[in-house]
Amino acid sequence: MSRIPLLHQYVEAACKRLFDLYQSASTSSTLLPDLLPIALKEIGIVCEELQIALKELNQQTQKISDTQTEVQAERRRYQHLFQLSPDAYLILDQEGNIQEINRATATLLNLPQSFLVGKSFFCLVANEDRALLKEKLAQLAHQPCVELSLSVSRYPTAFFDAELTVTGVTESSDGSYICCILRDITAQKRATVALEDYIHDPSHSHSLYHYSRGEIIALEPQTLWFVAQGAVKLTTLSERGEEILVGIAGKSTVFGSNLTALPTYQATALSRVKLAAISLPEISQSVQLLQTVLTAISQRLRQTESFLAIHGQMRVEDRFKQLLFLLQQTFGQPTEKGTRLEIRLTHQDFASACCTTRVTITRLITKLQQEGKLEIDSHNHLIVKEALFQKDKQRSA
Numbered sequence: 001m002s003r004i005p006l007l008h009q010y011v012e013a014a015c016k017r018l019f020d021l022y023q024s025a026s027t028s029s030t031l032l033p034d035l036l037p038i039a040l041k042e043i044g045i046v047c048e049e050l051q052i053a054l055k056e057l058n059q060q061t062q063k064i065s066d067t068q069t070e071v072q073a074e075r076r077r078y079q080h081l082f083q084l085s086p087d088a089y090l091i092l093d094q095e096g097n098i099q100e101i102n103r104a105t106a107t108l109l110n111l112p113q114s115f116l117v118g119k120s121f122f123c124l125v126a127n128e129d130r131a132l133l134k135e136k137l138a139q140l141a142h143q144p145c146v147e148l149s150l151s152v153s154r155y156p157t158a159f160f161d162a163e164l165t166v167t168g169v170t171e172s173s174d175g176s177y178i179c180c181i182l183r184d185i186t187a188q189k190r191a192t193v194a195l196e197d198y199i200h201d202p203s204h205s206h207s208l209y210h211y212s213r214g215e216i217i218a219l220e221p222q223t224l225w226f227v228a229q230g231a232v233k234l235t236t237l238s239e240r241g242e243e244i245l246v247g248i249a250g251k252s253t254v255f256g257s258n259l260t261a262l263p264t265y266q267a268t269a270l271s272r273v274k275l276a277a278i279s280l281p282e283i284s285q286s287v288q289l290l291q292t293v294l295t296a297i298s299q300r301l302r303q304t305e306s307f308l309a310i311h312g313q314m315r316v317e318d319r320f321k322q323l324l325f326l327l328q329q330t331f332g333q334p335t336e337k338g339t340r341l342e343i344r345l346t347h348q349d350f351a352s353a354c355c356t357t358r359v360t361i362t363r364l365i366t367k368l369q370q371e372g373k374l375e376i377d378s379h380n381h382l383i384v385k386e387a388l389f390q391k392d393k394q395r396s397a
Helices: 005-029 035-084 102-110 126-143 188-194 280-284 288-309 317-331 347-352 358-370
Strands: 089-094 099-101 146-152 160-173 173-182 208-211 223-228 232-237 245-249 266-269 273-278 332-334 339-341 374-376 380-384
Touching: 089 102, 102 146, 102 173, 126 146, 126 160, 126 223, 146 173, 160 188, 160 288, 188 288, 223 288, 245 288, 245 347, 273 280, 280 288, 288 317, 317 332, 317 339, 317 347, 317 358, 317 380, 347 358, 358 374
Parallel strands: none
Antiparallel strands: 089 099, 089 173, 146 160, 160 173, 208 273, 223 273, 232 245, 232 266, 332 339, 339 380, 374 380
């Protein structure tokens, strides 16, 4: 407990005693015999308390200094990771002006970092795509994350096909800013065009294996599972033995033990599932099958990036909303009441994906139900309302 209030009392008492001593000396030629010792004693107490208070202040100052040092070190580590990231990251203000970029962005755009900072990102986008970019940025008021494809300039004159993932972030001290990931998808688009002429579906040429909801799917080292119908939950275990959701394999995607480096990896059917088993030697012998598998793996990689973006949200409610946004895009079915999720995840599944507890997720779902933003149908499927991704403006009304 701080001694400052006690010191304040001592100082007031000593000042009063000194004032009385001064008054006595001014009105009388002789001092009261008992007044001077008392005043000196109180001054001594004040000096001792001042020394203790000074020690406390020095300790507090040291703590503040240590905290500032830790914050500065953490910021340097963040800046180091930010600059060395292989992905092109940009931070924009609300007007679309570039506040910060990493080296990968400068390399991708073939321009120095110092030149790009302060410039409008709209100037780098092709004229025909600027209206779309402005529209997508406006959607951040209602959605946690938006994606779009557009043409971006690469110095000196070339344009390349790019995919932009945008997330709006609000800070109380520095205001709002926009985080972006920019990817060159030129090669991907060419490959997609090449695949449009022929799409090989392994479910037509392979035997199908049927699994019911809740069944564990065996994983073989030399086999990939192709999802022909349904969805499969992919999990691992933490050091404490808790199940952690790492992905959901939907229709036309693949999964298998050879696609992960996790020591513990389990696949569980989330619904009635039909799977086709594809052996690795078979993939190497068929160009069509290889193209199909690569496309399926690409979908899984995008989902993994989305899960990583969810983990980057500070608030649990924001992580949960972004997870629901991802699920409704992948497994959503439009209805009159909203978007019905075709898969059923447990509260523990949601909790592990959002890095929180099951109790917190249960409370959050109850809260969103009461606000009319979520609904659970008779088959225990979540129905996501559009209001879930809109900012609550009623408080300001």
